[in-house]
Amino acid sequence: MKPTKQKQIIVCFDGLFPHGGLVDRLKGIISFYQIAQILGYDFKIIFNNPFDLNLFLEPNNVDWQIDTSKMRWHPTKSKIVYLVNNFEVNPLKLIKNSxxxxxxxxxxxxxxxxxxPDLKTEQLENKWRSDFNHLFKKSELLQAKLNEIATDPFIAFHSRFTTLMGDFKDTTTKILSKDxxxxxCNNLMTIINRVKTEQNKSAFVFSDSINxxxxxxxxxxxxxxxxxxxxMDNFINNNNIDGHLKTLIDFFMIAKSDTVYFLNVKPMYNSSFSKYAAIVGQANFEVLEA
Known part of the structure; x- marks a missing residue:
């Protein structure tokens, strides 16, 4: 696709660089969709690695799909903007001044x-949710799988262990002893059972640890x-669609909950997965540290 008169932002997840998990990728997408809105630029997404995004999330009010076979690099009019894990930059100024x-x-x-900079946290979250819903709707496949999980009102518990339980490789390396x-695990179950009893609701547990x-x-x-x-970025057989589908199901199940409790007991790791799921679903969000 040749550069048009209207300037264009294309957010890329094509396997050239690690990006992190689903929510990290969504953060990048939403941020640059917001910039495209402000500047009046055309907005597209290339998300074909490690799966095609539209298997699970399809365009809603914005046609963000692009035919990569028709794209053409222009030496002076095209620019690569690499900002992975770059917290220092002002991306709006960077794009606007280029x-x-x-x-x-x-x-x-x-x-x-x-x-x-003038928006408060709640306003930022409302805008993020609105922009997410403007861009995406669930595919028939994802919606059908979610419909199979019949639930009464429920609360959700989410935990991130990375390598602590010794069940998969990640960017971290620490593995706890069996004891x-x-x-x-027993400490976490004490917390879960206490909160579940207090809330007197059905509960689901979500985690990156199969153990x-x-x-x-x-x-x-x-x-x-x-x-x-x-x-997503640390899975040996990342063409396993069922594995990626599980990630999306977890995300939207958490979004569907009444309250999300993120279990952050030392030495466990922080995660924004359930926080952004809560934002999308307008669910209450709490961090439990003990």
Whole structure:
């Protein structure tokens, strides 16, 4: 596609660089969609690695799909903008001040506070949700899978272990001993059972650790969603569509909950996965540290 008179932003997830997980990618997409709105630029997404995004999320009010076979690089009018993990830049100024006509963007950060410095947290979250829904609707495949999980009102618990449970490789390397793993799992279940009793609602547990999910399944009546979780950028067989589908199902199930509780007990890791799911679903969000 030759650069048109209207300037164009194309956010890219094509396998050239690691971007992080689903929510990191969504952060990059939404940030540059917001910039495109402000500047009146055409907006497109290339998301074909490690799967085609439109398998799960399709264009809603914006036609963000692009035929990559028709794209043409122009030496002076095209520009690559690489901002992965770059928290220092003002991307709006960067794009606005460039003379390029077409921007190929690699980004994974929510720049909302920089783009809209006058908005408060709740306003930023409302805008993020609105823009997400403007861009995306669930595919028939994803909606059908979600419909299969019949639920009464429920609360959601989310945890991020990365490598602590020894069940997959990630950017972190620390693995707890079996005794430490059991102690941590039992501590988390104490918290989950306490909150579940207080709320007196059905509950689902979501996690990046299949070992923790198995522990929950074997030791409690708390619900789980079947499937093996993994991280998009660190999955050996990342062509496994069922694995990616599980990530999307978890995200929208968390969004559907009444309240999301993020379990952040030391030495566990932080995650924005459930926070942004809560934003999309307008669910309450709380962090539980003990």
């Amino acid at each position: 003379k390029a006509k077409q921007f190929y963007v690699y980004a994974n950060i929510d720049y909302g506070k920089i783009i809209f 430490q793993q059991n102690t941590l 923790f999910i198995k522990f929950v399944k074997q030791n409690t009546q708390v619900n789980i969603v079947e499937g093996n979780p993994f991280h």
